[in-house]
Amino acid sequence: MASPMSAGGFLARLRAEGLSVVEVGDWEHHNRNHKGPWGPVHGVMIHHTVTKGSERTVKLCRNGYEGLPGPLCHGVITKDGRVHLVGYGRANHAGLGDDDVLRAVIAEKALPHDNEANTDGNRHFYGFECENLGDGKDPWPEAQLDAIERAAAAICRHHGWTERSVVGHLEWQPGKVDPRGFTMASMRKRIRERLK
Ligand SMILES: [Zn+2]
Numbered sequence: 001m002a003s004p005m006s007a008g009g010f011l012a013r014l015r016a017e018g019l020s021v022v023e024v025g026d027w028e029h030h031n032r033n034h035k036g037p038w039g040p041v042h043g044v045m046i047h048h049t050v051t052k053g054s055e056r057t058v059k060l061c062r063n064g065y066e067g068l069p070g071p072l073c074h075g076v077i078t079k080d081g082r083v084h085l086v087g088y089g090r091a092n093h094a095g096l097g098d099d100d101v102l103r104a105v106i107a108e109k110a111l112p113h114d115n116e117a118n119t120d121g122n123r124h125f126y127g128f129e130c131e132n133l134g135d136g137k138d139p140w141p142e143a144q145l146d147a148i149e150r151a152a153a154a155i156c157r158h159h160g161w162t163e164r165s166v167v168g169h170l171e172w173q174p175g176k177v178d179p180r181g182f183t184m185a186s187m188r189k190r191i192r193e194r195l196k
Pocket of ligand 1: 176
């Protein structure tokens with residue numbers, strides 16, 4: 001059972017991991033906590049945005065859109081490797097996923113195939129949206145991959161988690177394909193190295 005970090009603690013951890021962090025508006029109090037619980041937290045989820053342009057991407061992730069109000073994550077990782085904090089608390093990023101996957105994340109075991117959408121993920125995962133078109137062609141610059149690695153590692157370090165607590169949206173919710181363009185296995189390997 002892990003309680004979420006405070007917003008200040010979250011910011012400090014990201015900076016301590018060497019990240020360039022941009023605070024967007026009143027991100028510390030922008031959340032969906034009025035719609036359901038936030039915590040206990042069990043892991044970190046990585047997404048791609050299907051957008052182009054950092055300004056537009058950050059704005060969308062903060063505000064959301066018709067039918068899905070923001071924040072759509074906690075941090076937006078743009079192609080330049082900066083982390084833009086758009087919200088803190090419950091955020092609309094993980095949706096309903098597989099309870100078997102959640103159990104595996106908690107136990108830090110190999111993930112089963114996600115074939116059920118029966119569990120509230122927004123309650124249990126920190127979320128990072130990463131600027132990418134998600135078409136398998138749009139490149140992932142090294143600065144951005146490095147920032148994903150550092151952001152995930154920062155959270156794992158705080159909670160005493162291994163790289164197995166970091167999952168892609170595609171590993172959680174049936175039908176999702178994000179992130180596309182790198183594998184979560186390769187990202188977890190990077191995070192494992194960083195946590196050594
Ligand atoms: Zn996603």
